[in-house]
Amino acid sequence: MALEKNMALTGQPPKNLSNKQKFGVLIGISGLFILVLAACNVNLPNKSFWLATSLISIFTGIIFFAHASYGNKKQGINNDGIWFKAISSRGAIAWMAGIAITGFYIVLYFFAELLGLGQGINNTNTGLIGLFDPLSRLLSGNAASQWFVYGTLYTVAIVSFGVRFLLKYKKNKYQQLRTASVMFFQTAFAYVIPELMARLNSESFSLPYNDLKNMWPLNYYAFEQWRVDQFINAQHIGLFFLLLGIFMIFVVSPWLTYKYGKRWYCSWVCGCGALAETVGDSFRHLSDKGIKAWRLERWMINTVLVFSVVTTTATISTYLGYDASKYWFTKNVFLLSVGSLLTLVFTSVLYYKRNELKQDAVKGAIGFFALTLGFLLLIGFVDLNGLQINARYFSFGLNENLYSFDGALRSSYGFFIGSIFSGVIGTGFYPIFGARVWCRMGCPMAAIMGIQQRLFSKFRITTNGGQCISCGNCSTYCEQGIDVRAYAQKGENIVRSSCVGCGVCSAVCPRGVLKLENDSLNGRINSTQVLLGNDVDLLSLMNNKEK
């Protein structure tokens, strides 16, 4: 099997797959093959049996392969040959994998009927989704949906590649713990608990599918009317979950981000992060470290954040507006509180952190803030529901529906950000752009926590004096495209909003230069003087000149 890219001048790869690794590939592929057969509507007589066989094969194949790769390595961390293998260096296989995953997402999001959703008699499932019915019945008691299929495969992927990660980083306790953590949160919070809770639902009582850790604004539909209504109608327990969600956004998350940086979420809890860290580990070095990518990142992620805030505000204000009897909280009170909260946060940052912000950051922030306030005014003075938009003009004629303005915002956010950006591009392009494209460029939750991490957090990556040899391992293996070396070789701490604290820069450093730390806010940025080793007088001289 031509899994290796030919880099050697003599026409042979430096190292081939071992027989054990090939066997692992074979088992895994055979598991996938069962799913493909099901998707092609091949009638598999005993669904439970074939589903179990398929999932177990995928799972064992991956673990078998990982064990063959890392099992007998003493230290574990081993990036030997990463840039020689086609799959991890944008070779033909990587492109094929990218196209396959992208295709899967497109079908999943927009053409679920192709997977057999409701295609049988009486709208029962056939095909791939039908294959998952037995497992779904076992957990929630209901027939499977495309989301159940996706959730199952997602969980299997995180757990099996998580085991691979544990083997690869076996001597690194930080990596071990955070990987165990994402495996747990995915399996329990995103998969098993919500499925089991669906059993509580009856005709008189119904909770929405609720992954507790999936917070707004990553969960962009968190405050849509149907969901809020469902919570409010589901007695005390529903109200509890609704309030818990709000409490997490305004109290838990800022507090944890203050203490530990955004890593508490992005690389310890989050499901998107979990997939990127486990399945995406083989692609982390593909992220773009150039200054242009950084510029794009800053515009892109903050634009998505504004889009997300505006959409959510519009959504909430619409149903507050037209159903004033149901909600004591009126549209105008809501808009005023959003506006005041944003203004308060914005002005205090500009005032208290004025010395830490560079001019371009201030300019950008003012622009984004003005844009947001502008939208809030628009929402306040215009009846969004009354504005009708024909989607024909935006969808090349594919969609001819009429949308109200807020509905249009919501649908386009869901389509462009929720589906295309986070799913199709974010995951489909793993083998080409690296695994954290969504987390770096698009996630509004990462944007909020990132701003906080840059300004109000104890977290930083410390550089060990003058020990850096500028080798570039840290920058190369940074999945977020941070040029870690640029800081390390100057003896500077790394305080970047995009850092998810995965700790791999520290793990791959051959000289023990980097350490993730939580320490006091004072002197967090530029704290370490350039300690390159010359005598003290010269150092103080240089530092004075630089000031």
Place this chain on the structure above:
Amino acid sequence: MNHIVIIGNGISGVTAARHIRKLSDHKITIISGETDYFFSRTALMYIYMGHLKYEHTKPYEDHFWKKNRIDLKRGFVNKVDHENKSLIFDNGDVLQYDQLVLAVGSKPNKFGWPGENLKGVQGLYSKQDLDLLEQNAPNKEICKRAVIVGGGLIGIEMAEMLRSRDIPVTFLVREDSFWNGVLPKGESEMLNRHIKSHHIDLRLGCNLKEILADDMGNVTSVVIQETGEQISCNIVGLTAGVRPNIDFLKDSGIQTNRGVKVNPKLETNIKDIYAIGDCAEQHNPINGRATIEAVWYTGRMMGETLAQTLCGNPTAYNPGAWFNSAKFLDIEYQTYGWVFAKPKENEIHFHWKHKDDTKCITINTNATSGRFLGINTFGIRMRHEIFNTWLTEKRSTDFVIKNLKLANFDPEFYTHFEKEIIACYQDTQTLNQ
């Protein structure tokens, strides 16, 4: 505005250029015959191992140089004509300078071994050496065995590189324990075991007698001095140290010995010509250091220092506490202050080793005053800043041991060994009393 020309785009030359730019508006030109852009020499090994591509070893993006008005010129200088302040290139080009900085680095040592210039015999220093290794040893089918001669830092890196492609490696080390001219016994012996555990055929106390070739001039085997044993191989890595790369300066009038002779201000005997980095040789040792320091960090310090001098603030090279680091296969090594292979007069070593045989420390103490002189640490990361402070403040070893936890730089959740180390230290103290 002067035209400062720097020969060599390694860490010393580039650091000098960067700091000159920070401090002044001088015109700066960097000349290199090796590569168009600065790269990290210490990272070459990772390219062969497939961890990095060449472009990742470049610490600055290519647009950096233009933005900072640092001109780059590719070419080999054949001759320095200091009377006319000009450089003559091998293709006949001529370049005028006002001030010249020699930062030309090193080249691998050869000791006149029979066969040392055969095809398949090579050192590992330059980008060209790396390309050659890729040709000579692309995989284990073409390179059935490699022999490495010389047990230093480059030797063990080369062994690790070849092992990453499953190429069998025989490692000839002249000393009776790996790098024991630098490392104390306990550390050196731990590394012997670690090297062997990586399936490297380590031959201690073995000298190279000669290298043999076939009719085509390709290496076929080496002969060991002591035993006369003949080992077949397809490549021979010569890694018995490096020496300054200064042959082209022979008749230039610039005073040289092993390296280019410089005073503490890094000035040569010729006005407006300076030397820094691997190729500079001090007339007298500074702060107890070797007269030639071929280390990344010292090259960087010299570059910084010289930039000050060239920008109107004459400054002597006056390095602080010694520090260095390396990685031996899986084991990271850091050192702060002075720890010699054998304690010097009135020095005592405290040695602690973890039972897993991959972690140990050695602390050097002045026997009379109890003052802390230096530490070697293997498998445990320690803080440079803290040790620098402790050395400057002349702390005692008792103090250092007691506060060792403050110096720990391992990632979060790692097991700490301070308790074990303190207990071990107290045992030795009781024994000594």
